[in-house]
Amino acid sequence: MIATFYPPYGFGGDANFVRHLARELAARGHEVDVVHCRDSYRTLGGAIPPAPNVRAEEGAEDGAEDGAEDGAEDALDADVTVHGLESPFGALSPLATHQTGRPLFKTKRLRRILAKPFDVIHYHNPSLVGGAKVLQYGRALKLYTFHEYWLVCPTNLLLRDGREPCEKRSCALCTIRQGRPPQWWRRVGLLRRSLAHVDAFFSPSRYAIGRHAELELKAPVVHLPTFVPDGEPVARVPQSDPYFLYAGRLEHGKGPQTLIEPFRRWGRARLVVAGAGAEEKRLRELAAGSDRIELLGHVPIDDLRKLYRNAIAVVVPSLTFELFPLVLLEAFREGTPVIVRNRGSLREAVADGGGGLVYDGDEEMIAQAARLLDDVRAREALGESGRIAFRTRWSAAAHVERYLGVIEELRESPRPVGAEAG
Numbered sequence: 001m002i003a004t005f006y007p008p009y010g011f012g013g014d015a016n017f018v019r020h021l022a023r024e025l026a027a028r029g030h031e032v033d034v035v036h037c038r039d040s041y042r043t044l045g046g047a048i049p050p051a052p053n054v055r056a057e058e059g060a061e062d063g064a065e066d067g068a069e070d071g072a073e074d075a076l077d078a079d080v081t082v083h084g085l086e087s088p089f090g091a092l093s094p095l096a097t098h099q100t101g102r103p104l105f106k107t108k109r110l111r112r113i114l115a116k117p118f119d120v121i122h123y124h125n126p127s128l129v130g131g132a133k134v135l136q137y138g139r140a141l142k143l144y145t146f147h148e149y150w151l152v153c154p155t156n157l158l159l160r161d162g163r164e165p166c167e168k169r170s171c172a173l174c175t176i177r178q179g180r181p182p183q184w185w186r187r188v189g190l191l192r193r194s195l196a197h198v199d200a201f202f203s204p205s206r207y208a209i210g211r212h213a214e215l216e217l218k219a220p221v222v223h224l225p226t227f228v229p230d231g232e233p234v235a236r237v238p239q240s241d242p243y244f245l246y247a248g249r250l251e252h253g254k255g256p257q258t259l260i261e262p263f264r265r266w267g268r269a270r271l272v273v274a275g276a277g278a279e280e281k282r283l284r285e286l287a288a289g290s291d292r293i294e295l296l297g298h299v300p301i302d303d304l305r306k307l308y309r310n311a312i313a314v315v316v317p318s319l320t321f322e323l324f325p326l327v328l329l330e331a332f333r334e335g336t337p338v339i340v341r342n343r344g345s346l347r348e349a350v351a352d353g354g355g356g357l358v359y360d361g362d363e364e365m366i367a368q369a370a371r372l373l374d375d376v377r378a379r380e381a382l383g384e385s386g387r388i389a390f391r392t393r394w395s396a397a398a399h400v401e402r403y404l405g406v407i408e409e410l411r412e413s414p415r416p417v418g419a420e421a422g
Contacts, residue, residue, distance in 0.1 A: 114138030205345035250277030255317035332386035355386020
């Protein structure tokens with residue numbers, strides 16, 4: 001597994017998904033290595049995780065040759081070999097990768113790791129750990145999972161100037177307006193040549209397959225629904241003061257700021273916001289003086305599951321074109337319905353699982369919230385539909401069975417796998 005982020009050096013869904021998949025495969029007897037970039041996490045403002053109970057990694061001592069070393073990782077991944085790459089050049093390393101599409105300061109270490117006789121190399125958002133070039137390294141069956149739109153959008157999210165849906169592409173200007181240097185390497189064929197080394201692409205939603213096709217990604221794409229671990233059931237506790245839940249990163253594109261004023265005006269139920277991020281200060285300012293809006297900051301996973309389970313519904317107000325946020329599955333797992341903005345894959349998830357309602361504007365969102373607050377039977381029916389769909393469509397067992405099935409199909413096909421680039 002090649003990923004820019006991996007817990008605890010990660011910010012959200014993509015990092016968590018890679019850990020979920022790595023653990024599920026390891027639990028089934030597969031040998032799994034994960035390579036990620038600590039420098040990228042720190043460069044983008046990630047807090048340094050507390051020192052874990054660590055174990056030594058194989059090969060950690062031979063990474064210094066090109067300045068990229070492995071660090072020991074969290075003991076929770078005892079069945080997974082984790083290579084946390086660091087460079088003495090710090091933030092310059094991911095910046096160089098961003099600007100050249102190549103790993104540069106981590107090239108030798110990545111080549112050394114991927115020279116092992118792996119059966120499969122699976123890429124997950126390699127944008128800052130190896131860029132496009134890392135898709136050419138190693139000899140194995142090669143897979144790539146869409147976690148965002150990096151293959152077709154330099155800023156990953158298909159948001160013009162970081163705010164509005166991208167209707168007409170002007171990538172260089174859009175990138176500059178968002179405070180990032182343009183990626184000129186995208187114009188010289190490196191990405192096209194690197195994609196030719198990938199045997200299959202996985203998309204968590206049909207919507208994302210369509211968007212990538214619209215943006216001229218010519219590649220074989222398999223619809224592989226995502227998953228979250230099953231976990232132990234959480235008991236529902238009756239709430240004397242009912243609440244709706246927002247859970248996730250507090251970033252503009254996720255849309256939490258759009259919930260504050262509508263819930264402040266409505267006042268019939270509380271809005272509980274669980275998460276941290278760049279918008280937290282602004283959200284606290286917007287919510288100041290209201291006893292109906294509660295911002296909890298970061299919430300441990302066990303407590304978060306209880307919040308999911310006891311909420312009237314989980315609201316997903318994303319402004320970006322979500323590929324498939326894990327928050328939906330976390331709600332479905334607990335039998336809690338969702339209320340989602342009509343954007344990206346959110347409508348698709350509700351249609352497939354039958355576990356929620358869709359809205360276009362603030363008034364419709366509040367109307368849907370009122371419906372679920374007042375109609376217990378409708379709320380329970382939607383929650384049960386989501387729970388059933390989770391078990392049959394989005395469980396770990398369902399995902400891994402399909403995942404390994406696709407791998408076997410590819411191994412048996414005559415199509416040659418990607419070869420090591422010179």
